[in-house]
Amino acid sequence: xxxxxxxxxxxxxxxxxTFARLFFESMGWPKRKIQRLDLAQGxxxxxxxxxxxxxxxxxxxxxxxxxxxxxxxxxxxxxxxxQREQLLRGECTKAGVQPPGATDNVVLxxxxxxxxxxxxxxKGDEADESSDYKGEFRGQRPRDCRPQVEQLAEMCRQHLLRxxxxxxxxxxxxxxxxxFVV
Numbered sequence: 001x002x003x004x005x006x007x008x009x010x011x012x013x014x015x016x017x018t019f020a021r022l023f024f025e026s027m028g029w030p031k032r033k034i035q036r037l038d039l040a041q042g043x044x045x046x047x048x049x050x051x052x053x054x055x056x057x058x059x060x061x062x063x064x065x066x067x068x069x070x071x072x073x074x075x076x077x078x079x080x081x082x083q084r085e086q087l088l089r090g091e092c093t094k095a096g097v098q099p100p101g102a103t104d105n106v107v108l109x110x111x112x113x114x115x116x117x118x119x120x121x122x123k124g125d126e127a128d129e130s131s132d133y134k135g136e137f138r139g140q141r142p143r144d145c146r147p148q149v150e151q152l153a154e155m156c157r158q159h160l161l162r163x164x165x166x167x168x169x170x171x172x173x174x175x176x177x178x179x180f181v182v
Contacts, residue, residue: 005033005066005067005068005069005105005180006033006034006035006064006066006067006068006069007024007029007033007034007035007068007069007071008035008037008057008061008068008069008070008071009021009034009035009036009037009071009073010037010050010053010054010057010070010071010072010073011036011037011039011050011072011073011074012039012040012046012047012049012050012073012074012075013039013046014039014142015115015116015137015142015145016073016075016111016115017036017039017073017142018142018143018145019073019115019118019119019142019145019148019149020071020073020109021034021036022143022145022146022149022150023149023152023153026149026150026152026153027153027156027180037053037057040053046075047074047075047077047084047087050072050074051074051087051088051090051091052091054072054088054091054092055091055092055094055095055097056095056097057070058070058092058097058100058104058106059097061104061105061106062104067105068105069105069106069107069179069180070104070105070106070107071106071107071109072088072106072107072108072109073109073110073111073115074088074108074109074110075110075111075112075113075114075115076110076111076112076113076114076129076168077112077113077114078113078130080110080112080129080168081108081110081112081168081171084108084110085108085110088100088108105179107172107175107176107179108175109168109172109175110168110171110172111166111168111169111172112129112166112167112168113129113130113131113132113133114132114133114134116132116133116134116136116137117129117131117133117166117168117169118148118152118166118168118169119133119137119145119148120133120136121162121165121166121169122148122149122151122152123147123148124162126164127166128166129166129167129168152169155173156173156176156177159177161173
Protein backbone atom coordinates (compact mmCIF):
# COMPACT_ATOMS: atom_id res chain seq x y z
CA UNK A 1 0.00 0.00 0.00
CA UNK A 2 1.29 3.49 -0.80
CA UNK A 3 2.03 5.89 2.04
CA UNK A 4 -1.22 7.39 3.31
CA UNK A 5 -1.66 10.88 4.70
CA UNK A 6 -2.37 11.25 8.36
CA UNK A 7 -6.00 11.86 9.31
CA UNK A 8 -6.90 14.14 12.22
CA UNK A 9 -10.52 13.74 13.35
CA UNK A 10 -12.37 16.66 14.96
CA UNK A 11 -15.84 15.40 15.88
CA UNK A 12 -18.74 16.25 18.17
CA UNK A 13 -19.16 12.89 19.84
CA UNK A 14 -18.00 9.30 20.18
CA UNK A 15 -20.43 7.95 17.57
CA UNK A 16 -19.15 10.35 14.89
CA UNK A 17 -15.54 9.69 15.83
CA THR A 18 -15.98 5.92 15.75
CA PHE A 19 -17.88 6.12 12.45
CA ALA A 20 -15.05 8.14 10.87
CA ARG A 21 -12.25 5.97 12.30
CA LEU A 22 -13.91 2.76 11.11
CA PHE A 23 -14.54 4.31 7.70
CA PHE A 24 -10.93 5.35 7.18
CA GLU A 25 -9.71 1.96 8.37
CA SER A 26 -12.13 0.29 5.91
CA MET A 27 -10.68 2.47 3.15
CA GLY A 28 -7.12 1.35 3.93
CA TRP A 29 -5.71 3.78 6.47
CA PRO A 30 -3.66 2.12 9.20
CA LYS A 31 -4.85 2.87 12.76
CA ARG A 32 -1.57 4.62 13.54
CA LYS A 33 -2.33 7.20 10.82
CA ILE A 34 -5.69 8.20 12.35
CA GLN A 35 -5.51 10.69 15.19
CA ARG A 36 -8.67 11.22 17.21
CA LEU A 37 -8.80 14.59 18.94
CA ASP A 38 -10.29 14.70 22.42
CA LEU A 39 -14.04 15.11 22.50
CA ALA A 40 -15.72 17.97 24.33
CA GLN A 41 -16.44 17.08 27.94
CA GLY A 42 -19.22 18.37 30.13
CA UNK A 43 -22.18 20.54 29.39
CA UNK A 44 -22.83 22.82 26.48
CA UNK A 45 -23.27 22.51 22.78
CA UNK A 46 -21.04 19.97 21.04
CA UNK A 47 -21.49 21.98 17.83
CA UNK A 48 -20.11 25.08 19.55
CA UNK A 49 -17.26 23.07 21.05
CA UNK A 50 -16.15 21.84 17.60
CA UNK A 51 -16.61 25.30 16.10
CA UNK A 52 -14.50 26.98 18.80
CA UNK A 53 -11.74 24.39 18.43
CA UNK A 54 -11.73 24.48 14.63
CA UNK A 55 -9.57 27.60 14.20
CA UNK A 56 -6.79 26.33 16.46
CA UNK A 57 -6.82 22.89 14.83
CA UNK A 58 -6.74 24.47 11.36
CA UNK A 59 -3.73 26.53 12.41
CA UNK A 60 -2.02 23.43 13.85
CA UNK A 61 -2.79 21.49 10.69
CA UNK A 62 -1.12 24.20 8.58
CA UNK A 63 2.01 23.95 10.72
CA UNK A 64 2.38 20.17 10.50
CA UNK A 65 5.48 18.84 8.82
CA UNK A 66 3.72 15.71 7.61
CA UNK A 67 1.03 15.40 4.98
CA UNK A 68 -2.18 15.45 7.00
CA UNK A 69 -5.89 16.06 6.57
CA UNK A 70 -8.15 17.66 9.13
CA UNK A 71 -11.52 15.89 8.90
CA UNK A 72 -14.28 17.76 10.72
CA UNK A 73 -17.63 16.14 11.45
CA UNK A 74 -20.31 18.41 12.84
CA UNK A 75 -24.07 17.79 12.86
CA UNK A 76 -26.15 19.99 10.59
CA UNK A 77 -29.11 19.70 12.99
CA UNK A 78 -31.84 21.88 11.46
CA UNK A 79 -29.31 24.38 10.09
CA UNK A 80 -27.60 22.39 7.33
CA UNK A 81 -24.13 22.35 5.79
CA UNK A 82 -23.96 25.93 4.51
CA GLN A 83 -24.71 27.39 7.95
CA ARG A 84 -22.19 25.06 9.64
CA GLU A 85 -19.48 26.12 7.19
CA GLN A 86 -20.38 29.74 7.88
CA LEU A 87 -20.15 29.07 11.64
CA LEU A 88 -16.66 27.57 11.26
CA ARG A 89 -15.48 30.43 9.05
CA GLY A 90 -16.83 32.91 11.60
CA GLU A 91 -14.89 31.21 14.41
CA CYS A 92 -11.73 31.46 12.31
CA THR A 93 -12.31 35.16 11.78
CA LYS A 94 -12.89 35.71 15.52
CA ALA A 95 -9.63 33.89 16.29
CA GLY A 96 -7.66 35.83 13.68
CA VAL A 97 -7.07 32.72 11.58
CA GLN A 98 -7.52 32.75 7.83
CA PRO A 99 -10.56 30.53 7.05
CA PRO A 100 -9.81 27.37 5.09
CA GLY A 101 -9.03 27.79 1.44
CA ALA A 102 -8.34 25.60 -1.57
CA THR A 103 -4.79 24.78 -0.44
CA ASP A 104 -5.84 23.59 3.03
CA ASN A 105 -6.25 19.88 3.60
CA VAL A 106 -9.65 20.11 5.26
CA VAL A 107 -12.70 17.93 4.72
CA LEU A 108 -15.95 19.13 6.31
CA UNK A 109 -18.69 16.54 6.78
CA UNK A 110 -22.05 17.82 8.00
CA UNK A 111 -24.48 14.94 8.57
CA UNK A 112 -27.91 16.50 8.47
CA UNK A 113 -29.88 16.23 10.68
CA UNK A 114 -27.24 14.14 12.45
CA UNK A 115 -25.00 11.08 11.97
CA UNK A 116 -27.98 8.86 12.75
CA UNK A 117 -29.53 9.99 9.44
CA UNK A 118 -26.56 8.46 7.64
CA UNK A 119 -26.71 5.32 9.79
CA UNK A 120 -30.40 4.82 9.03
CA UNK A 121 -29.77 5.23 5.29
CA UNK A 122 -26.79 2.86 5.41
CA LYS A 123 -28.98 0.22 7.11
CA GLY A 124 -30.98 0.21 3.87
CA ASP A 125 -33.85 2.34 5.15
CA GLU A 126 -35.26 5.53 3.70
CA ALA A 127 -33.90 8.54 5.59
CA ASP A 128 -34.74 12.19 5.25
CA GLU A 129 -32.63 15.02 6.64
CA SER A 130 -35.42 16.70 8.57
CA SER A 131 -36.30 13.75 10.83
CA ASP A 132 -34.36 12.97 14.00
CA TYR A 133 -33.38 9.27 14.14
CA LYS A 134 -31.32 9.40 17.35
CA GLY A 135 -33.96 7.38 19.21
CA GLU A 136 -33.50 4.43 16.86
CA PHE A 137 -29.84 4.16 17.85
CA ARG A 138 -30.17 4.94 21.56
CA GLY A 139 -28.49 2.28 23.63
CA GLN A 140 -26.21 1.14 20.82
CA ARG A 141 -22.48 1.36 21.35
CA PRO A 142 -20.62 3.60 18.90
CA ARG A 143 -18.77 0.59 17.44
CA ASP A 144 -22.11 -1.03 16.56
CA CYS A 145 -22.10 1.13 13.43
CA ARG A 146 -19.47 -1.12 11.80
CA PRO A 147 -21.94 -2.79 9.33
CA GLN A 148 -23.17 0.62 8.15
CA VAL A 149 -19.60 1.90 7.80
CA GLU A 150 -18.62 -1.16 5.77
CA GLN A 151 -21.66 -0.54 3.55
CA LEU A 152 -20.50 3.05 2.98
CA ALA A 153 -16.94 1.96 2.23
CA GLU A 154 -18.22 -0.48 -0.39
CA MET A 155 -20.39 2.24 -1.94
CA CYS A 156 -17.33 4.54 -2.02
CA ARG A 157 -15.23 1.90 -3.74
CA GLN A 158 -17.97 1.58 -6.38
CA HIS A 159 -18.44 5.39 -6.55
CA LEU A 160 -22.16 4.84 -6.16
CA LEU A 161 -24.56 5.68 -3.34
CA ARG A 162 -27.95 3.98 -3.27
CA UNK A 163 -30.66 6.46 -4.25
CA UNK A 164 -32.18 8.41 -2.71
CA UNK A 165 -29.12 9.28 -0.65
CA UNK A 166 -29.10 12.04 1.95
CA UNK A 167 -27.71 15.18 0.29
CA UNK A 168 -25.24 15.70 3.14
CA UNK A 169 -23.80 12.21 2.63
CA UNK A 170 -23.51 12.76 -1.12
CA UNK A 171 -21.61 15.98 -0.44
CA UNK A 172 -19.30 14.28 2.07
CA UNK A 173 -18.54 11.59 -0.51
CA UNK A 174 -17.71 14.24 -3.14
CA UNK A 175 -15.33 15.93 -0.71
CA UNK A 176 -13.75 12.58 0.19
CA UNK A 177 -13.20 11.65 -3.46
CA UNK A 178 -11.74 15.07 -4.25
CA UNK A 179 -9.42 15.03 -1.24
CA PHE A 180 -8.30 11.42 -1.31
CA VAL A 181 -8.65 10.56 -5.03
CA VAL A 182 -10.37 7.19 -4.61
